[in-house]
Amino acid sequence: MNEDISRVVKDKMTKAIENLEHRFTTVRAGRANPSSLDGVVVPYYGVDTPLKQLATISVPEARQLLIKPFDRSCLAAIEKAILGSNLGYTPNNDGESVRIIIPVLTEERRKELIKQVKAIAEESKVAIRNIRQDANKEIEKLELPEDEEKGKMKDVQDLVNDYNKKIEDLLKEKEEELMTV
Numbered sequence: 001m002n003e004d005i006s007r008v009v010k011d012k013m014t015k016a017i018e019n020l021e022h023r024f025t026t027v028r029a030g031r032a033n034p035s036s037l038d039g040v041v042v043p044y045y046g047v048d049t050p051l052k053q054l055a056t057i058s059v060p061e062a063r064q065l066l067i068k069p070f071d072r073s074c075l076a077a078i079e080k081a082i083l084g085s086n087l088g089y090t091p092n093n094d095g096e097s098v099r100i101i102i103p104v105l106t107e108e109r110r111k112e113l114i115k116q117v118k119a120i121a122e123e124s125k126v127a128i129r130n131i132r133q134d135a136n137k138e139i140e141k142l143e144l145p146e147d148e149e150k151g152k153m154k155d156v157q158d159l160v161n162d163y164n165k166k167i168e169d170l171l172k173e174k175e176e177e178l179m180t181v
Contacts, residue, residue: 005138009156012131013163020124020167024174027117032059032102037067042081044074051078055098067091067098105178113178121171125164132160 025035034057041048051057055069055078069075075093082091082100088109092099105113135156139149 005135005152006155006159009131009135009159013128013159016124016127016131017163017166017170019127020120020170023120024117024170027113027120027174027178031062032065032100034059034065036087037065037082037085040081040085040087042074042077044077051081054078063102063104065089065100065102067100068096069098072096110178114175117171117174117178121167124167128160128163128167132156 022035025033026038027036034052037051037057040051042051042054043049044054051067054071054074055067058066058068060066067078069078072095075095075098078098079091079093082089082098088103089100090103092101136153139152139156142149144152
């Protein structure tokens, strides 16, 4: 396989796996994780601002998140944004900070989260397939002899199989984490 195409394909697929791992960390598994709030956006002076730019988020206990805003005037907006984020969190505002006690996951909620995780994994597989399609188009542009072209496409397919296996392994790991009480 052309070294450039091979390197680009591996880089793109590695980034797809890194993205999958990051998205898996945002799916909570019963214990506090500040990255579960990464998607929360707070309206702050008319501008939608990510929560992590407005406050420090810490984990004082295993099932608790503490959010200390840099500007206390946005406490109510932070609280409202967390409630509206559909994470299943109930924030408690004490006038200085917002505390979130992470509820224990119910069996029903665990199954919902597993569906969500499977959808994320499927999106990653689609990304890998799109990378393969792009790589195959690049190989065809090289106008190589047919057997050489097929060999390069097989190498790309082998990479796809390896990365799909990684996705499956990460999915199984996350499913086990979610089902552990």
